[in-house]
């Protein structure tokens with residue numbers, strides 16, 4: 001007897017985007033922290049000549065940051081592009097205006113507070129809300145990042161596309177500040193995200209973690225939001 005039904009959710013394109021995005025963000029965060037606080041080359045670190053030998057100069061770190069920045073931008077554009085081709089890859093705006101959204105949110109919170117299990121869902125409303133803000137945060141990092149990047153060439157391409165972001169935030173200092181704050185907010189999401197996908201996997205035995213590798217989740221009953229992945 002077949003107990004679980006598998007539902008194909010994430011296309012290979014979305015899964016590739018997810019892991020490229022993940023690696024780019026980890027590299028950006030680590031190199032970004034160094035840019036903010038160059039801990040290897042101050043009085044407590046290496047003398048400049050030795051730092052150069054070991055490839056731990058600010059120039060190298062900034063170079064890696066910008067390469068990963070371009071990768072993040074390319075993968076972000078790719079994510080928007082694929083959203084037009086498959087229903088399962090749509091970009092969601094959480095339905096704050098619908099009763100079902102708030103009901104689903106209540107069910108999810110009850111599960112997270114260990115009160116009761118939520119009904120089978122492809123993506124719960126809390127996760128949808130978080131992903132919506134994550135996409136916004138990634139866009140914010142791209143806009144402020146390339147805005148700051150463009151400062152070294154005020155008549156160049158990046159200054160004309162994102163230069164206004166720096167000045168709208170109040171100037172260079174504020175752009176650095178908010179770029180730094182949102183970097184930490186993304187890390188906060190990262191930790192909570194890994195906790196919740198692992199928890200979902202454990203409590204519902206639905207292959208949640210592996211779904212970002214093989215594209216499939218498992219359900220005993222049809223999930224309440226099955227329409228999300230039905231084509232046509």
Ligand code: HEM
Pocket residue numbers: 025028029031032033035036037062065066068069070072073138141142144145146148149176177179180182183184186
């Ligand atoms: C999630 C993605 C990203 C994270 C986590 C991140 C993180 C950081 C952090 C922590 C800093 C140091 C800020 C400070 O304290 O002054 C920084 C600086 C910077 N980042 Fe990013 N960043 C990201 C994306 C980008 C992108 C896409 C670009 C585009 C090229 C970019 C360009 C820059 C620039 C130009 C600086 C300032 C460099 C300098 O002043 O020498 N960042 N980043």
Ligand code: HEM
Pocket residue numbers: 018021022025026090091122123124127131134135186190193194197208209210211212
């Ligand atoms: C910087 C780190 C990460 C970011 C920014 C991130 C972002 C995202 C986003 C935006 C989605 C939703 C995709 C969509 O449907 O549009 C997602 C889904 C998912 N991610 Fe991550 N992720 C990160 C790290 C990880 C890690 C380390 C794991 C491994 C445990 C993971 C596992 C998953 C899984 C299983 C899903 C599907 C969950 C669902 O259907 O709700 N992610 N991630």
